Amino acid sequence: MLTALVTGVAGQDGIYLARELLARGHRVVGTVxxxxSEDSRMATYLDGVDLRPLDLRDTAAFRAxxxxxxxDRVFNLAGLSSVGQSxxxxxxxxxxxxxxxxxxLEVLASQPATRFFQASSAEELVDPASWSPYARSKARARAAVGRARATGLHxxxxxxxxxxxxxxGPQFVTRKITRAVAEISLGRLDRLTLGNTAVTRDWGFAGDYAVGMADLLELDEPQDVVLATGVPHTLDYLVRLAFAAVGISDPASYxxxxxxxxxxxxxxxxxxxPSEADRLLDWRRTVSFERLIGHMVDTDLERLRSGVEEHPRYLMPWA
Incomplete structure (x- = not known):
């Protein structure tokens, strides 16, 4: 049985990845x-995971x-994931x-049989002159992976x-929108306030990305890939989809x-x-953007109606 260590296991990606690894028969150790209190609340999704407290900045604790x-596998998903917060x-x-x-990676240099995964971001691929602090930090991590690979680490x-x-998390714009739309539909909120809705992004389902993460470390040789859908949508379209899920065809007044x-x-x-991920991993999305946003709205409606904020059935309501 392989043992996988997942840092940041109580975050969105950690939850889906841990459950994917457990389904593959791995032992999963996850850091919180x-x-x-937030990580404790999300533990409801992590049955079967050996949870360990860790401040990622504490190198001695990580070594221990x-x-x-x-x-056998280390997936680093911990860190600050909000560009705005950065x-x-x-x-x-x-x-x-x-x-x-x-x-x-310095700690893992003494564990040459261990394979390491680093989550990076599309924010890093733009002109460096436009980098956010988040993008700069991710570029630094990528460079560290390159150096470690050059010394023989997978x-x-x-x-x-x-x-x-x-x-x-509700601090991200997608969830802010789906939660607000659910509250508006129930008469608990009258307005959704956003910044720039003209931005275009490539949005996929986190569960699909967890599969790609797990598959990447199974390749015989270390590779870097892009996980994306290749399908662009504007934030304005996301807003209209979310409102359509509660029967509001013209959301302008809200x-x-x-x-x-x-x-x-x-x-x-x-x-x-995503072509390289398709070639190397036979990976592609399985959940459309429209289906994803509709189910996010439905889940937030269930949360509000039931009073149960977190439950494993929320992870894949279409399964």
Whole structure:
């Protein structure tokens, strides 16, 4: 039985990846933030995972965890994942998303049989002059993986375009929209306020991306891939889809814009090319954007009606 260590296991990607690895028969050890009430709440999705507290900045604690768990696979999904937050906390973003990865790989240098996965982002692929603090930190982590691979470590990077699910955090715009639409449909809210709705993104389902992550570390040789759908949609279209899911065909009267919510710098269009992932992993999306947003809205409606914020049935309501 292989042992997989998943950092940030209580986040959206960690939840889907842990469940995918368990389904493959792996032992899964997952790290959560010490004394985090949010991570404790999300543990309802992690039955069967050996949960361990870890501050990613604590290299000694990471080394002790590796020595104890003896993982065959390490998936680094921990870190600050909000681009907006990175502008507010650039130094913390650099430390957690960049420097900590360098130190993790230094620890794993003494474990040459261990395979390492680093989650990167489409934010990193734009002109460096336009990089957010988040993008800079991810570029630093990618460079560290390249150096580790050059010394013989089986280390890979997957560039992940936007991917969502019913357990996406409410601080992300997709979940902000689906939650607000559910509240509006129930008469609990009268307005959804957004920044720039003209941006175009490549949105997929997080569960599909978890499969790609797991498959990547099974290749005989380390490879880097892009996980994306290749299909662009505007944020405005996402808003209209979400409202259509509750029977509102013209949402204009419910939506307001506030320039203060726009990021300091935002790339207008981000669309990925999944052809290499298809070639290497036989990977492609299984859930359409329209189906995904509809189910996210349905799940938020169920949350509001039932009062149950988190439940395993929310993960894949269409299964």
């Amino acid at each position: 933030r010490p004394a985090s 965890l590796v020595e104890d768990a003896r993982p 502008w507010r906390e650039p130094e913390l973003t650099e430390e957690v998303n960049g420097a900590a990865v360098e130190r993790m 280390a890979c990077v997957a560039t992940l375009y936007n991917h969502e699910s019913p357990v996406r 939506v307001a814009t506030d320039a203060a919510l726009a990021r300091p710098a935002d790339v207008p269009v981000q669309v990925g090319d």
